[in-house]
Amino acid sequence: QSVLTQPPSVSGAPGQRVTISCTGSSSNIGAGYDVHWYQQLPGTAPKLLIYGNNNRPSGVPDRFSGSKSGTSASLAITGLQAEDEADYYCQSYDSSLSGWVFGGGTKLTVL
Amino acid sequence: EVQLVESGGGLVQPGGSLRLSCAASGFTVSSNYMSWVRQAPGKGLEWVSVIYSGGSTYYADSVKGRFTISRDNSKNTLYLQMNSLRVEDTAVYYCARVRPATLDFDYWGQGTLVTVSS
Numbered sequence: 001q002s003v004l005t006q007p008p009s010v011s012g013a014p015g016q017r018v019t020i021s022c023t024g025s026s027s028n029i030g031a032g033y034d035v036h037w038y039q040q041l042p043g044t045a046p047k048l049l050i051y052g053n054n055n056r057p058s059g060v061p062d063r064f065s066g067s068k069s070g071t072s073a074s075l076a077i078t079g080l081q082a083e084d085e086a087d088y089y090c091q092s093y094d095s096s097l098s099g100w101v102f103g104g105g106t107k108l109t110v111l
Numbered sequence: 112e113v114q115l116v117e118s119g120g121g122l123v124q125p126g127g128s129l130r131l132s133c134a135a136s137g138f139t140v141s142s143n144y145m146s147w148v149r150q151a152p153g154k155g156l157e158w159v160s161v162i163y164s165g166g167s168t169y170y171a172d173s174v175k176g177r178f179t180i181s182r183d184n185s186k187n188t189l190y191l192q193m194n195s196l197r198v199e200d201t202a203v204y205y206c207a208r209v210r211p212a213t214l215d216f217d218y219w220g221q222g223t224l225v226t227v228s229s
Contacts, residue, residue, distance in 0.1 A: 002155060036215040038156075045205055045219040046148075046156065052213045089156055093214045099171055100146070100158035100214065 003028065004090050004103035011109040012080045020106045022073045022090030028101055030071035033093040037066055037075045040087040040105075049088070050075060077108070085110045113137035113218045115206050120223030127196050127227070133189040133206030133220055141184040144209035146216065147191050149202035157202075160191065161209060174200075196227045 005023040012018040022035060029035055035053050038046035048057055050066035053073065065076045073092075077084055090103040119131040131147070147159040160170045160180040168180050179192040189206050203224050207216035 034213050034215070036213070038216070045221050046216070047219070048215060048217050051210075051215040051217070057217070091156075091215065097172075098169060100148075100161070100209075102156040102158065105155040 002104040003094055003097070003101035004092060006088075006090060006103035006106045008104070009107045009109065011111055012077075013111045014080050014082065016080050017076065017078045018080060018108065019077075020075045020088055020090075020108070022075070022103050024071050024073075024092060024101075026071065027096035028071075028092045028094040029068065029073060031095050033095075035066065035068050035073035036091045037064075038089045038091065040089065042086070046089065080110055082110050084108060113208070115208070115218055115220035117204065117206055117220040117223040120204065120225045122226045122228065123196055124229050125196060125198055125227055128192070128194045129196065129225060131191040131193070131204055131206075131223055131225070133191075135187050135189065135208075138208070140182050140187050140189055144211055145180075145182065145189045146207050146209050147180060147189075148205045148207055148216065148219075149200075150205070150222075151199075151202040154202075159204070162189070164211075193225070196225075198227050201225060201227045 037050040039049045040046045053068040054066045094101045114136045146161040162180045177195045181190045203222040205222045206220045208218045
C-alpha cells in the first residue's frame with residue numbers, strides 16, 4: 001500500500017487529454033511538500049517529468065503539466081502520442097515517515 | 112554530462128550480503144544529496160535510503176538496521192551495503208541524485224538487479 005494514491009491505469013486516444021491524480025495526506029502533500037512526477041518507459045529507469053508541482057525540466061514537452069491543491073496533485077497530458085505510453089509516478093516527502101514517498105504508479109495506455 | 116552507473120547486483124541467498132556501487136560523473140557526490148530507490152519486479156518505486164552532503168543518513172523502515180549507505184569521496188562513488196537480505200528485498204536498485212531545494216530525484220542510474228533466492 002503506497003503512501004500516495006494513484007489510479008492503476010488510465011487510457012486515451014491519440015490527440016486526447018488525460019489526467020492522473022495523486023492523493024496524499026497532511027504529512028506529505030498537505031504539509032506543503034512539493035509533488036514531482038516521473039515517467040518510466042518499459043525497461044528503463046524513471047525520468048523526472050515535472051518537479052516542484054508544475055515545472056518542466058529542460059527537454060520535456062509542454063504537453064505535460066502538473067498542479068497541486070490541498071492534499072492532492074494531478075498530472076495532465078494533452079495531445080496524447082503513442083510514445084507517451086509508460087508508467088507514471090508521483091513523489092513527495094513525508095514528515096511523519098521522515099522519508100521520500102511515491103505513488104503506486106499509473107499505467108498510461110494510448111489506444 | 113551527469114551520469115550514474117550502478118553495479119554489484121546479483122543472486123544471493125536469504126540472509127546473505129551484497130554491496131552495490133554507484134559511480135558518478137559530471138558532478139561531485141559529496142556535495143549533493145544521494146539516494147537509493149528500488150523497484151520490485153512488476154511493482155512501483157520505493158525509497159530506500161539517503162545520504163546528505165553533510166553525511167547524515169536516513170533509511171526506510173523496511174531496511175533500517177540491515178542496509179548502510181555510504182560514499183567514497185575520492186572515487187566519487189555511492190554505496191549501499193545490504194546485510195541480512197530477505198526474499199522481499201528482490202528488486203532493481205537505482206541510485207539517484209536528490210535536489211535539496213525541491214526534494215526531487217533529478218538524475219537516475221540505469222539500475223542493478225538484486226535477486227534474493229535460495
